[in-house]
Amino acid sequence: MDGLKRIEALFPELTVRQRTQLEALKPLYTDWNRRINVISRNDVEHLYLRHVLHSLAIARYAPFAPGAAVLDLGTGGGFPGIPLAIRFPDARFTLVDARRKKITVVQAIADALRLKNVTPIQAQAETLPGRFDTVVCRAVAPLTTLAGWVREIINHDDPDNPAAGLIALKGGAVADEISALLMQRRLAHEAVDATPVSRWFPDPFFAEKYIVHCRF
Numbered sequence: 703m704d705g706l707k708r709i710e711a712l713f714p715e716l717t718v719r720q721r722t723q724l725e726a727l728k729p730l731y732t733d734w735n736r737r738i739n740v741i742s743r744n745d746v747e748h749l750y751l752r753h754v755l756h757s758l759a760i761a762r763y764a765p766f767a768p769g770a771a772v773l774d775l776g777t778g779g780g781f782p783g784i785p786l787a788i789r790f791p792d793a794r795f796t797l798v799d800a801r802r803k804k805i806t807v808v809q810a811i812a813d814a815l816r817l818k819n820v821t822p823i824q825a826q827a828e829t830l831p832g833r834f835d836t837v838v839c840r841a842v843a844p845l846t847t848l849a850g851w852v853r854e855i856i857n858h859d860d861p862d863n864p865a866a867g868l869i870a871l872k873g874g875a876v877a878d879e880i881s882a883l884l885m886q887r888r889l890a891h892e893a894v895d896a897t898p899v900s901r902w903f904p905d906p907f908f909a910e911k912y913i914v915h916c917r918f
Contacts, residue, residue, distance in 0.1 A: 705750025740779030757782030
C-alpha cells in the first residue's frame, strides 16, 4: 500500500476535499524541491510516510477543536502544520520560520491547496503578537530551549483543553530531554509525557519517534 492510500485507510473520516489536498502534496513538494531544498531530496519519494503521516500523528494524539489557534514553530517546508491544517480545516494555523525561502514555499503550497486556515509568517517565535492554544513543532530544538521560546505565548485560559501546551515530534531517546526540562522549569512529572508514535503507526520508521506533550 502506497503512502497516500495508507493515510486514507488510517483516516477514513477524511472528506473528498481533504483527500484531494493530500494527493496534491506530492507533485507540489516535488516541484518546489527542485528549486528550493525544503525537505531532504532522498525523502521526496517517502513524503507521505516520513513527513505527512508523521505530522498527522499529532491528529491521533490530540485533535484540535474548531477555532483553536495553533502555532507551527520552525515549520520548515510546512510540517507538521500543512497536513494538520488539511485535517482540521476549522482550526487556525500560524506557520512560522525564520527563513524567508521556507515561508515562500509554505505560502505557495497553502495557496495552491486553498488552505484559508493557514497564515505563514517569517519571524522568530518570541516576536509574535498574541497567544496560541497549542504550539507544535518537529525537530526544531531541545525541549529546554523550546520552553523558553514558547512559554509566554501559550494560552493558559483553558486547562481542560487536551491539546493545550507544547506538542513536539521528537526522535530517539527523549528521557534525558524531559528530565532536563522538568529540572529547569521545576515542573511536576505529570506535566510532560512522551507517547510513542508506533502506538498508531507500527512502521519501522516510527520505532523511535515520540510525541512529547508539555503542559506549562
